[in-house]
Amino acid sequence: MVKIAIMGHGTVGSGVVEVLTTHVSSITKRANEEIRIQYILDLRDFPDSPLADRFTKSFDVILNDPEILVVVEVMGGLHPAYDYVKQCLESGKSVVTSNKELVAAKGAELLRIAQEKNVNFLFEASVGGGIPIIRPMSQCLAANDVIEVAGILNGTTNFILTKMINEDMSFEDALALAQKLGYAERNPAADIEGHDACRKICILASLAYGKHVYPDQVHTEGITNITLSDVKYADAWGGVIKLIGQVSKTSDGRLQSIVCPMLIPRDSQLANVDDVFNGIMVRGDATGDVVFYGKGAGKLPTASAVVADVIDCVKHLKARKYLFWEDGSKEYVADYLDNEVAMYIRFKAANPDELCRAAEKEFGEITRLLRRDAEPDEAAIITPVLAEREIRAKLPALEAQGAEILNTIRLSDF
Numbered sequence: 001m002v003k004i005a006i007m008g009h010g011t012v013g014s015g016v017v018e019v020l021t022t023h024v025s026s027i028t029k030r031a032n033e034e035i036r037i038q039y040i041l042d043l044r045d046f047p048d049s050p051l052a053d054r055f056t057k058s059f060d061v062i063l064n065d066p067e068i069l070v071v072v073e074v075m076g077g078l079h080p081a082y083d084y085v086k087q088c089l090e091s092g093k094s095v096v097t098s099n100k101e102l103v104a105a106k107g108a109e110l111l112r113i114a115q116e117k118n119v120n121f122l123f124e125a126s127v128g129g130g131i132p133i134i135r136p137m138s139q140c141l142a143a144n145d146v147i148e149v150a151g152i153l154n155g156t157t158n159f160i161l162t163k164m165i166n167e168d169m170s171f172e173d174a175l176a177l178a179q180k181l182g183y184a185e186r187n188p189a190a191d192i193e194g195h196d197a198c199r200k201i202c203i204l205a206s207l208a209y210g211k212h213v214y215p216d217q218v219h220t221e222g223i224t225n226i227t228l229s230d231v232k233y234a235d236a237w238g239g240v241i242k243l244i245g246q247v248s249k250t251s252d253g254r255l256q257s258i259v260c261p262m263l264i265p266r267d268s269q270l271a272n273v274d275d276v277f278n279g280i281m282v283r284g285d286a287t288g289d290v291v292f293y294g295k296g297a298g299k300l301p302t303a304s305a306v307v308a309d310v311i312d313c314v315k316h317l318k319a320r321k322y323l324f325w326e327d328g329s330k331e332y333v334a335d336y337l338d339n340e341v342a343m344y345i346r347f348k349a350a351n352p353d354e355l356c357r358a359a360e361k362e363f364g365e366i367t368r369l370l371r372r373d374a375e376p377d378e379a380a381i382i383t384p385v386l387a388e389r390e391i392r393a394k395l396p397a398l399e400a401q402g403a404e405i406l407n408t409i410r411l412s413d414f
C-alpha cells in the first residue's frame with residue numbers, strides 16, 4: 001500500500017478524491033499497489049465527507065510523516081503552494097500538481113529539486129485539463145524538433161466566445177455560467193484577461209524547447225474587448241475569433257510567444273474547438289501537425305489527469321520520470337512587436353470609405369470586410385503581413401484623418 005496526501009479540497013481536489021475512491025480496483029491494478037488517501041489538507045471542515053477523519057489543517061503533519069510518499073497539490077495559487085511543494089520535494093516525496101501558476105513560475109526550480117532528490121514532479125493536469133499533452137509532448141513527440149505550438153488553452157474563454165458566437169449570449173451571462181459549471185478560476189480575471197492561457201503556453205514552451213519561459217516574457221491579451229461586431233466581421237472574413245496561446249522558434253534561436261485573440265480561418269483544425277473544449281496543435285518537423293482535443297477544464301477531467309500522474313508516481317517510486325527543463329533567460333523570448341502578422345482593424349469614422357482609401361495608402365493592399373447590419377460609421381479591414389511594430393506605427397496616421405480605432409486582432413497562420 002502507498003499512502004498519499006492531497007493538499008486542497010476544492011473543485012479539483014474533491015474530484016481527485018472521487019476518482020480515487022470510485023475506481024479503486026482498476027487503479028490498484030494499474031498502479032500495482034493500493035493507494036490510500038491518508039491526509040487531506042484544507043482549512044475548511046468537511047464533516048459530511050466519507051473521509052472526514054482524514055482531514056487536517058496542518059501541513060507539517062503531511063511533511064513529517066515518512067510514510068507519505070506522494071503528495072498531490074491542488075490548492076492553486078503560488079502561495080503557500082510553492083513553499084509546500086518545495087518542502088515536500090526536498091524531503092524526498094514525489095509531488096503531483098494541477099497548479100499551472102506554480103509550474104509556469106517555478107517549474108525549472110522544482111524540476112531541479114526533484115531531480116536532485118530522485119523523486120518525481122508531475123503536472124499533466126496543469127495544461128488542457130483532461131487532455132493528455134505533457135506526457136505525449138515529452139515522450140511520444142520527443143524525436144521531433146517542435147516548430148510551433150498553438151492552442152486554445154482556456155476553457156472558460158472558449159466557452160464564453162462560443163456562447164457569444166452561437167447564442168448571442170452576453171459576455172457577463174456566459175462568464176457566470178462558466179463559473180457555475182466550475183470551469184473558471186477563483187478569480188475569473190485570470191481567465192478573461194489571458195493569464196491562465198499564458199501560464200499554460202509557458203509550460204508547453206518550456207517543455208517543447210527545454211528552457212523555462214516565464215509568464216512576464218509573453219505578451220498577453222484577453223477577450224474583454226471582443227464585441228459581437230468583431231465576431232460578425234470574423235464570420236464575414238470566413239472564420240472565428242479564438243483566444244490562442246502560441247510559441248515558435250525564431251530564426252535567431254530565440255522564441256516568439258504570445259497570448260491573444262486571433263482570427264482563425266474556418267478550415268483550421270482549431271476553428272471548431274468550441275465550448276469548454278481545448279485544442280492544442282503541435283507542429284513537429286517529423287510528424288507535421290498533431291492536434292490534441294478534449295475537455296480543458298472541469299472537476300473530473302482535471303482529476304483524471306491528476307490521478308494518472310499519481311498512478312505513474314506510485315509505479316515509479318524509485319525511478320525518475322522524463323520531465324526536465326533548464327532555467328530561462330532574459331533575452332530568450334523575442335519582442336512580439338517584431339513578429340510578422342496580418343492584422344484585422346475595426347474603426348469608426350464619419351466617412352469610412354474615405355478612411356479605407358487612406359488605409360490603403362498607408363498599408364498597401366488591404367481587404368475591406370463587408371457584413372450585413374454593420375454600423376454605418378464603422379469599417380473593418382485586414383492589413384497585409386507586416387512586422388506588428390510597423391502596423392502599429394501607421395495607426396496614428398489613420399487617427400489623424402479621423403479614424404477611431406475600435407479594435408485590432410491578429411490573424412493566425414494555422
Ligand code: HSE
Nearest residue numbers: 154155156184185297
Ligand atoms: N480556468 C481554467 C480554464 C481551468 O477555464 O481553462 C482549467 O485550467
